Amino acid sequence: MSLWSRISNAVRGERLNREIDEELQSHIDEAIASGRDPGEARRTFGSMLRQREAAHSIRAVGWLESVLADVRFGWRQLWRNKVASAAAVLSLALGIGSCVAAFRLIDALLWRPLPISGASKLYVLSRKMTGLYGKPAEDSYWATPDFNVMRDAVKDQADLIAISDADRTDITWSTDDDIEKAHVAYVSGNMFPLFGLEPSLGRLLTPADDSGPGQYPYAVLSWDYWNHRFGRDPHVLGRSLHIGDQTFEIIGVGPHDFTGTEKGTVTDVFLPLSMNGYAAQDNATWHRVFLMLRPGAALEPLRQHLTTVNHAFEAQCSTCFSGETQASIDRYLDQKLVFYPAGAGISDLQKDYRRYLGMLGLLVALVLLIACVNVANMMTAQAASRSQEMALRISIGAGRRRLVQLILCQSALLALMASVLGALFAAWSAPFVLSLINPPDNPARLDLPADWRVLGFGFALIVVVVLLLGLLPALRASAVRPVAALKGGEDPHAPRRLMRGAIALQVAFCSLVLFLSSLFVASFERLENRPLGFSTDRLLLLETVAGKGQLPVVWNQTAEALRAVPGIDSVAISRWPLLGRIAINSDISINGAPPGPTPAFFLSVSPGWLSTMKIPLVSGRDFRAADAAPGAAIVNETFVRTFFPGQDPIGRTFERPANRYLRADGHGQYKIVGVTPDVPYRELREPNRAVFYVPFAEIDYISAPETVDWATFTIHTEAKDPVVLANSLRQLIAQRHNGLRVSNITTQLDLVRDQTIRERLIAMLAAFFGAVALLLAGIGLYAVLNYSVLQRGREIGIRMAIGSTRAGIVRLVTFDVFLMIALGGCAGVALGFGAARTVESLFYQVKATDADMLALPACAILLTALVATLPAVFRALRTDPTEILRAE
Amino acid sequence: MAKTDSLQGSLDLLVLKILSRRPRLHGYAIMAAIAATSGEVLRAEEGSLYPALYRMEEAGWIRAEWIKKDTGRRARVYELTAAGKKQLGAEESRWQAVSLAINRVLREA
Numbered sequence: 001m002s003l004w005s006r007i008s009n010a011v012r013g014e015r016l017n018r019e020i021d022e023e024l025q026s027h028i029d030e031a032i033a034s035g036r037d038p039g040e041a042r043r044t045f046g047s048m049l050r051q052r053e054a055a056h057s058i059r060a061v062g063w064l065e066s067v068l069a070d071v072r073f074g075w076r077q078l079w080r081n082k083v084a085s086a087a088a089v090l091s092l093a094l095g096i097g098s099c100v101a102a103f104r105l106i107d108a109l110l111w112r113p114l115p116i117s118g119a120s121k122l123y124v125l126s127r128k129m130t131g132l133y134g135k136p137a138e139d140s141y142w143a144t145p146d147f148n149v150m151r152d153a154v155k156d157q158a159d160l161i162a163i164s165d166a167d168r169t170d171i172t173w174s175t176d177d178d179i180e181k182a183h184v185a186y187v188s189g190n191m192f193p194l195f196g197l198e199p200s201l202g203r204l205l206t207p208a209d210d211s212g213p214g215q216y217p218y219a220v221l222s223w224d225y226w227n228h229r230f231g232r233d234p235h236v237l238g239r240s241l242h243i244g245d246q247t248f249e250i251i252g253v254g255p256h257d258f259t260g261t262e263k264g265t266v267t268d269v270f271l272p273l274s275m276n277g278y279a280a281q282d283n284a285t286w287h288r289v290f291l292m293l294r295p296g297a298a299l300e301p302l303r304q305h306l307t308t309v310n311h312a313f314e315a316q317c318s319t320c321f322s323g324e325t326q327a328s329i330d331r332y333l334d335q336k337l338v339f340y341p342a343g344a345g346i347s348d349l350q351k352d353y354r355r356y357l358g359m360l361g362l363l364v365a366l367v368l369l370i371a372c373v374n375v376a377n378m379m380t381a382q383a384a385s386r387s388q389e390m391a392l393r394i395s396i397g398a399g400r401r402r403l404v405q406l407i408l409c410q411s412a413l414l415a416l417m418a419s420v421l422g423a424l425f426a427a428w429s430a431p432f433v434l435s436l437i438n439p440p441d442n443p444a445r446l447d448l449p450a451d452w453r454v455l456g457f458g459f460a461l462i463v464v465v466v467l468l469l470g471l472l473p474a475l476r477a478s479a480v481r482p483v484a485a486l487k488g489g490e491d492p493h494a495p496r497r498l499m500r501g502a503i504a505l506q507v508a509f510c511s512l513v514l515f516l517s518s519l520f521v522a523s524f525e526r527l528e529n530r531p532l533g534f535s536t537d538r539l540l541l542l543e544t545v546a547g548k549g550q551l552p553v554v555w556n557q558t559a560e561a562l563r564a565v566p567g568i569d570s571v572a573i574s575r576w577p578l579l580g581r582i583a584i585n586s587d588i589s590i591n592g593a594p595p596g597p598t599p600a601f602f603l604s605v606s607p608g609w610l611s612t613m614k615i616p617l618v619s620g621r622d623f624r625a626a627d628a629a630p631g632a633a634i635v636n637e638t639f640v641r642t643f644f645p646g647q648d649p650i651g652r653t654f655e656r657p658a659n660r661y662l663r664a665d666g667h668g669q670y671k672i673v674g675v676t677p678d679v680p681y682r683e684l685r686e687p688n689r690a691v692f693y694v695p696f697a698e699i700d701y702i703s704a705p706e707t708v709d710w711a712t713f714t715i716h717t718e719a720k721d722p723v724v725l726a727n728s729l730r731q732l733i734a735q736r737h738n739g740l741r742v743s744n745i746t747t748q749l750d751l752v753r754d755q756t757i758r759e760r761l762i763a764m765l766a767a768f769f770g771a772v773a774l775l776l777a778g779i780g781l782y783a784v785l786n787y788s789v790l791q792r793g794r795e796i797g798i799r800m801a802i803g804s805t806r807a808g809i810v811r812l813v814t815f816d817v818f819l820m821i822a823l824g825g826c827a828g829v830a831l832g833f834g835a836a837r838t839v840e841s842l843f844y845q846v847k848a849t850d851a852d853m854l855a856l857p858a859c860a861i862l863l864t865a866l867v868a869t870l871p872a873v874f875r876a877l878r879t880d881p882t883e884i885l886r887a888e
Numbered sequence: 889m890a891k892t893d894s895l896q897g898s899l900d901l902l903v904l905k906i907l908s909r910r911p912r913l914h915g916y917a918i919m920a921a922i923a924a925t926s927g928e929v930l931r932a933e934e935g936s937l938y939p940a941l942y943r944m945e946e947a948g949w950i951r952a953e954w955i956k957k958d959t960g961r962r963a964r965v966y967e968l969t970a971a972g973k974k975q976l977g978a979e980e981s982r983w984q985a986v987s988l989a990i991n992r993v994l995r996e997a
Contacts, residue, residue, distance in 0.1 A: 022962060023963075027916045030963075045935065
């Protein structure tokens with residue numbers, strides 16, 4: 001209570017003084033009333049002022065009072081330079097807000113532990129090896145039988161948990177409903193208990209639910225899915241969920257905050273591992289394996305043990321290496337297990353964005369630094385113009401500490417105002433950037449809470465900013481030597497030297513930002529403008545599923561029905577679209593020879609697919625209705641270069657050793673009927689691969705047609721926007737009741753755009769921060785030059801009076817600054833080279849040493865510098881010597 | 889005549905004792921009471937009385953309140969708090985012990 005009263009007394013200092021005065025006065029009145037001599041009564045108190053000060057210091061917290069006074073004084077200083085202060089607050093707010101937003105994204109995706117018990121003891125298993133094709137590879141997906149033997153082998157020291165990625169899956173809630181998409185993950189039954197999770201409703205999966213293949217069709221919903229799909233309806237328990245031809249019963253809802261282990265994706269439905277058909281296959285590596293360390297167990301012996309167990313499993317796996325040479329099998333079996341900490345979850349999004357986010361963090365930190373330098377410069381200039389005031393304060397007894405406090409208060413005031421605005425900016429921008437991370441129909445989802453982690457970071461940032469802003473000017477101001485300053489000019493160049501150094505620093509940061517930005521923007525542009533070799537115009541893609549499968553004739557009839565719809569130019573079928581991120585490779589053997597080291601990728605397409613995609617034929621012909629796979633093949637030019645160098649490929653044959661239907665009489669061989677140019681197959685960024693197209697209609701070894709359970713209709717429409725037809729086509733397919741249903745609608749253009757999302761995002765952000773950095777550096781330059789011309793008015797006046805030329809004056813004013821810009825620019829680019837080398841793989845066909853990558857930032861900075869210096873130069877040239885000299 | 893300096897250590901004790909007997913006194917009245925009850929031997933100077941009052945107020949031993957006097961002026965009157973009563977007890981017994989000890993020294997020297 002007493003501390004509180006002293007604090008409140010500090011806040012209302014004036015009133016306290018009045019009260020003290022009143023009490024002392026009433027004492028004097030009493031004394032006089034009781035007959036004392038008025039003069040003597042007054043004298044007993046001595047100096048009234050001293051009495052009051054002594055009383056005041058007892059009743060109020062002294063330092064708080066002085067801080068308050070400094071804050072008031074600082075506020076008045078800021079208010080006097082409204083425009084400069086507003087600019088300072090805005091630029092700091094942008095810097096702080098961007099940093100906090102970047103931190104929120106990086107923290108949420110990469111650092112924040114999963115809401116489970118024992119997150120710090122959770123690891124994920126991966127294996128390093130030489131891939132089947134001789135390149136070093138790392139695989140973090142495992143086969144379930146392999147997982148089972150590993151789990152049993154180490155069950156005393158650690159628990160192994162299998163979790164599949166949460167794939168976007170077609171589900172239906174009753175057989176008549178439309179297909180919906182949900183993120184479905186298969187998990188081993190021990191996951192929920194080991195993670196210490198409790199159900200919000202019903203029960204969670206247990207090891208018993210995962211004890212036999214296909215026997216426990218139970219599903220657990222995530223709380224998030226239960227909330228947005230069912231509005232937290234408790235009657236969801238017992239409902240049926242259909243996936244393909246399987247039916248699952250909902251048995252419970254997971255805890256409120258658990259959304260799976262895959263950061264960036266919210267798992268909607270958890271199913272038992274053993275309910276997936278792959279779980280019984282020795283050679284299907286399809287889920288991740290996590291390891292929860294038991295207390296007292298050590299990692300390294302575990303790792304060695306598991307490596308042995310895994311090796312034994314792989315070595316006896318009979319189905320894993322059909323058609324491989326013993327040498328390549330031995331090479332493959334030489335695997336080394338590695339553990340990675342997985343307490344913050346594991347996802348492809350983390351892998352894809354780790355370095356992009358790192359770059360983003362670097363850019364925003366630099367922008368904040370530039371803003372800080374700007375504001376520190378502003379404060380140095382103000383402090384310099386207040387050097388007489390500081391000298392006066394020191395000479396009447398102000399301590400250095402008090403002066404430092406005075407300036408730090410002012411910078412804290414700026415930083416606090418900026419951080420309020422910055423918090424608003426961060427609250428908006430972090431979710432905004434997150435929404436741009438993935439394709440719009442499957443956005444990345446992350447929890448972005450504003451909890452103590454974010455607040456702590458924000459607070460630390462503010463402290464750093466306050467110190468950056470205030471410390472230098474404060475130390476300078478407090479180092480003022482009163483005698484010299486009051487005499488009117490102690491080393492007038494000192495603050496300018498400091499500010500020139502700041503300019504160099506600022507230009508260095510700015511050119512670093514611009515350099516990196518230009519690399520990212522150029523990468524994006526080159527990727528975006530990469531020649532595709534096929535058309536993306538008016539191409540609608542209907543990804544269609546057919547339950548257990550339908551014969552090619554059914555698919556062809558459906559395509560025929562689509563062709564009859566008005567507004568449709570052509571319809572073709574492929575198993576999956578180009579750039580759809582699906583790729584399947586196959587070994588190629590020529591004339592029965594063992595397969596070479598390079599695999600080829602393939603795609604099944606119907607006749608007319610090439611012309612619908614506007615992919616020309618270099619030679620040969622397109623598929624005909626009678627062609628089937630195996631049988632005919634169309635290959636691309638890289639395929640020809642790889643397997644038939646220098647030969648005419650038309651009419652030549654090759655085989656796929658993995659083909660079950662290969663017969664000695666040549667059935668199962670592929671005969672090349674056509675050659676096409678190279679087109680990107682799975683990703684825009686990858687080099688051209690050997691690709692062969694095979695007919696959509698597949699036959700088995702007695703030439704009977706095989707069923708197809710999913711494929712994509714490729715539809716060229718007359719209308720500019722192909723999506724307008726999508727819904728009527730989807731209904732048309734459903735109404736045919738032949739088992740075919742559209743599961744996903746997209747366009748070829750969207751698939752191409754989805755390929756460049758990361759590059760677009762980083763290019764956009766880099767360009768934005770580049771522009772901000774340039775603007776801030778320009779403002780900083782202008783302010784410094786302007787201040788310097790004002791300070792040197794006397795000198796310029798004298799030089800003019802004694803006959804200096806205008807060119808001489810311009811040189812005098814700008815020489816130093818441009819020297820600093822050159823120095824800073826070089827330093828920035830040198831830093832840029834270093835930074836660019838660490839992220840080289842993020843660039844596409846762009847190298848840090850490209851001349852235009854250097855020219856662009858250099859030109860931008862020079863141009864900005866010119867614009868920023870012009871006003872100061874004009875001011876210098878307009879100096880009227882007589883006026884200046886008279887004023888002095 | 890004992891002047892203020894000799895009161896240094898015991899001013900708090902005197903003020904607390906006066907206030908425990910006669911609550912709600914203002915500063916002048918406390919000073920007058922000290923003078924009157926000590927037979928004009930002890931005198932608290934204004935210069936040390938008020939700082940002592942404020943210190944004890946912040947320590948929570950006494951609390952103050954503004955009242956309107958008959959003359960129309962306001963006066964700040966003080967009274968003992970519970971913590972002040974305890975403090976008074978402690979200070980009194982300390983004083984007794986000290987003066988006993990001093991007396992013994994005087995007798996034996």
